[in-house]
Amino acid sequence: MSDSEVQRWDRAHVWHPYTKASTLEAGPAPVIVRGDGIYLVDAEGRRFVDAISSWWCAALGHGHPRIVAAIQGQAGVLQHSILANLTHPQAAELAARLAGMMPTRERRVLFASDGASAVEQALKIAVQYWSNVGRGAKRKFACLHTAYHGDTLGAMAVGYLEEWHRPFQSLLAEVVALPFPVGAGEFGVWERALEAHRTELAAVIVEPLCLGAAGMLMYAPELLRALGDWCARNEVLLIDDEVAMGFGRTGRMFAFEHAGVDPDLVCVGKALSGGALPMSATIAKQFLYDSFSDAERDRTLQHGHTFCGNPIGAAAANEALQIYAEMDAPARARSLGARMAKRLGALRGKRGVRDVRGLGLIGVVELEPEANCGAISRPHRIRLRLQERGVLLRPLGNVLYLMPPLIISEEELDALVELFVGAIESELAMAGAAEGK
Ligand code: PMP
Numbered sequence: 001m002s003d004s005e006v007q008r009w010d011r012a013h014v015w016h017p018y019t020k021a022s023t024l025e026a027g028p029a030p031v032i033v034r035g036d037g038i039y040l041v042d043a044e045g046r047r048f049v050d051a052i053s054s055w056w057c058a059a060l061g062h063g064h065p066r067i068v069a070a071i072q073g074q075a076g077v078l079q080h081s082i083l084a085n086l087t088h089p090q091a092a093e094l095a096a097r098l099a100g101m102m103p104t105r106e107r108r109v110l111f112a113s114d115g116a117s118a119v120e121q122a123l124k125i126a127v128q129y130w131s132n133v134g135r136g137a138k139r140k141f142a143c144l145h146t147a148y149h150g151d152t153l154g155a156m157a158v159g160y161l162e163e164w165h166r167p168f169q170s171l172l173a174e175v176v177a178l179p180f181p182v183g184a185g186e187f188g189v190w191e192r193a194l195e196a197h198r199t200e201l202a203a204v205i206v207e208p209l210c211l212g213a214a215g216m217l218m219y220a221p222e223l224l225r226a227l228g229d230w231c232a233r234n235e236v237l238l239i240d241d242e243v244a245m246g247f248g249r250t251g252r253m254f255a256f257e258h259a260g261v262d263p264d265l266v267c268v269g270k271a272l273s274g275g276a277l278p279m280s281a282t283i284a285k286q287f288l289y290d291s292f293s294d295a296e297r298d299r300t301l302q303h304g305h306t307f308c309g310n311p312i313g314a315a316a317a318n319e320a321l322q323i324y325a326e327m328d329a330p331a332r333a334r335s336l337g338a339r340m341a342k343r344l345g346a347l348r349g350k351r352g353v354r355d356v357r358g359l360g361l362i363g364v365v366e367l368e369p370e371a372n373c374g375a376i377s378r379p380h381r382i383r384l385r386l387q388e389r390g391v392l393l394r395p396l397g398n399v400l401y402l403m404p405p406l407i408i409s410e411e412e413l414d415a416l417v418e419l420f421v422g423a424i425e426s427e428l429a430m431a432g433a434a435e436g437k
Contacts, residue, residue: 003043006031030387035062038408040392049416051386051393052403056212056244057275059320059329061405066319067274074315083111083309090314097321098283101253103262106286110301111279111309115243115269116150118280119205122239122265123154124303125284126203129237132291132299142176142194142204142236148213149205149241158205161214176201180211184220191230203237203265208255209359212244215399216364218357221259228261237288243269243280247320248329248406251337251360264288274320279313329406333360336413340402343417352428354398363417364401365424370431378427385423391416400424 007028016024030048034041038061040048053059060067074090081088095109110125112118123141130138141158143149149159156165157172165172176197178190194201208224211217231238240263245255247268252258254266265288269280292299307313323329341358347365348356355366370378379395386393393400402420404413 057270059271060274070319091309108289113278118267121282187226205239224259251334273316277313
């Protein structure tokens with residue numbers, strides 16, 4: 001298959017997610033044919049640093065030999081078998097591993113493929129739980145304003161972003177949106193909104209500590225701690241969406257650990273399989289599962305995706321979890337993150353830079369909005385500049401960020417950060433010159 005054939009088929013038939021048609025008209029999308037550690041390699045052999053870990057999932061980079069071996073080994077034995085009234089070794093092991101990573105082991109794990117499905121499952125478990133225990137009036141959700149939880153209808157309701165989801169607004173369930181951002185000592189702002197709906201709330205769902213898609217907006221662990229306490233005191237479940245932040249990225253295995261809370265439901269995905277295969281899970285406390293008993297009447301959870309717990313995905317995930325433990329992924333994110341933050345700190349206070357922030361191995365530079373941007377906005381000019389220099393990233397509005405694979409070496413990270421800072425400084429210098437300053 002030639003490169004031009006790929007481009008032709010792509011132009012005629014591929015619907016690219018989150019991609020403006022105009023950007024594809026401006027030039028064809030790079031054809032990625034191979035992955036190698038922190039690099040994605042295109043058809044011409046050019047190597048690009050995957051600076052956002054392919055939408056935050058490739059925590060172990062690409063082609064990790066142990067993940068490849070796990071996939072190959074399992075593919076030769078059993079590719080798929082459903083988990084309804086059956087089980088298989090990989091899913092059972094993975095469920096036990098995930099339960100063992102929670103503050104207490106008494107958990108049940110419902111698998112799915114994508115993050116959004118893990119979130120939908122958590123929402124449905126929460127609502128049916130309250131119905132199971134005879135409290136059916138509790139079926140509303142509270143969420144953080146501008147949080148993101150996926151693109152399905154339930155997930156969009158609790159993760160409404162005006163510029164992405166407006167056409168669907170009338171289809172979405174009514175939620176209690178907690179104001180965001182709020183300062184570390186301002187839990188009272190959330191508390192007032194929660195109190196007004198206390199008796200009808202099934203659950204509060206959060207992105208822990210960092211609202212990713214909204215632009216890596218961070219909040220203090222104290223707020224999550226206070227929220228967890230409030231939920232426990234008020235018979236409201238806490239759903240923690242670790243799809244983006246889980247598995248070491250923030251400097252703890254799960255971001256909720258920074259706050260010392262013990263969520264009732266935890267959603268994981270993305271890096272669960274090392275980013276190699278679609279695999280996600282909803283981890284529920286045992287008391288939730290127990291309420292689904294059919295001993296007196298049938299309360300079975302009538303929910304399940306075809307590829308729930310797929311053996312090949314589960315094999316990749318079991319290996320990935322083993323690797324995260326052996327490499328001490330949280331410690332690695334902390335030390336590499338501190339290194340990155342030091343260098344990015346040089347941009348703080350520079351003209352055109354609104355904020356520099358970080359959490360674990362996430363480094364963020366937020367630019368001031370442009371007065372009058374041309375056809376291509378400043379963040380995208382920086383993106384293209386970096387693409388020419390062999391770095392792939394995707395800005396979120398005016399936010400540029402690095403979220404590289406956790407396996408990146410110190411030297412590779414230093415080189416990446418230099419290119420990133422250099423591209424931002426050059427673009428800001430050109431803007432300054434154009435303004436005659
Ligand atoms: N939750 C969070 C916090 C996410 O960041 C994402 C994806 N960016 C999702 C859920 C949805 O995951 P998926 O794209 O795998 O459906």
